[in-house]
Amino acid sequence: MASRGSVVARDNKDRIAALGTRSYNEKFVTESQRGKMKLKITVGIRNVRSLWQAGIYAMLKKELERFRYDVVGLCEVRWTGSGELEKGKRLWSGTETEHIHGVGMILGEKARRALIEYNPVNDRLMYARFKEYPRDIIVIIAYAPTTNHLDDEVETFYEQLEQTLKTLPKKDVKIIVRDWNAKIGSENIGFGEVMGKYGVGDRNDRGERLLEFVKDRRLYITNIKWQNNNKCT
Template identity: 35%
Template sequence: MHDKYDSNRPERRSALIVLELSRLDIDIAALSEVRFSGEDSLQEHGAGYTLFWSGKPATEGNHSGVGFMIKTSIASTLESLPTGHSDRIMSLCLPLKNKEYATILSVYAPTLQAKSEEKDRFYSELRHVLRRTPPADKMIILGDFNARVGQDADSWRDVLGRHGVGNCNDNGRLLLEICMKLQLAITNTIFQQKGKLKTTWIHPRSRHCHLIDYILVRQRDLRDVLHTRVMPSAECHTDHRLVRCRIRIRPKPITRKGGPPRKSTTIAGYNQTR
């Protein structure tokens, strides 16, 4: 634990983020562009969250990085700490009821302008991590994919829903292809809702709204997804909007002060850098 990060100064980005996560009652949030070096954690004591992150070594700068912000009550049930696979992929294994598990990934894909070698390296690593995940686990992948997947639900049956946004680009095809091979569904495109509840990023020059931040699940588990939508009211001081998903998974029981146990878990993903 880094003491130098472990404080409640309200101007710190992580302190501002947990205020919004607490207000929206988010259980687990995946973060992109964390920009902390190495792999470590910190506690936000006042709001009851713990941040875990995976970034580049301190000698290489800190322009990327991924992480999780988890309610400390849930983090205390983890059987192992979240694993940093690189500065672009981090995973955690969440114990569920009845000795089941959910594997949750926080990812940050290269931009459209990145070299093809960098994109190939990211998707190769992502495939490697996914294929090593036990087949029985529920799988949830959250993050900034820097990709537009479009609306062609007929060509990408079971991957895309009928409520996508805009046109597909090259990064979008890379994402759609891995989803098709690994039988993943893009939950953002499943639910009919207003455009402002689907788009996650505004292009700084054209001012067009795009959907580039996604929450993916195994196709077989799509029935457990209750809703996925953007939260326009969430102010996390980033040019990306927070994406919230309510999913029917029951974490390993924890002691609760009154009230029935949760029947679903609320997760979210966003890029935290402005």
């Protein structure tokens, strides 16, 4: 176990150095647990529009009691710093001093047991890796700049996301849950293989950029919503 852990730690440090991020946290699943971890992970996303005022996080936790979930991604949490609280139930990544932007995760018990590591990349990106068999699952939380931001800021965000994806193990399953602040629209000509035929409305420039990114990375866009059976998908 010690030997295996040291290899994981070294690999992770190389990835973090490549990203230029602040810190990361490792957790290790034992060899005896490895074959038993068959995690059918349930993932969702929510823009909370700030959790730093007193009492707001307690209200969110109360609301989530109505649902079954493993990982709930959070955008615009506006907490400073980064880390974990509640024995790993709450993970977050924000700016050092300002109550702006920020991403986070709330983990259910099953996801907490399967957590291998997490990395607070910056105030718009973070990821967590979970033990699964035969391939581990990586959940990435992404919060893109809004339409009020300059195009250069949007490009910087996509470059950081691209760099993050490049440093992750290729064999792992990757799920990006996000607030893209973009409209992909209903027209799917040229992008049918990445968005299907169920888009809504008209596409804007940010939606065009998102579709190009998804197509280049051979990803697929799905709709995420709270289902009537109280399951977050």
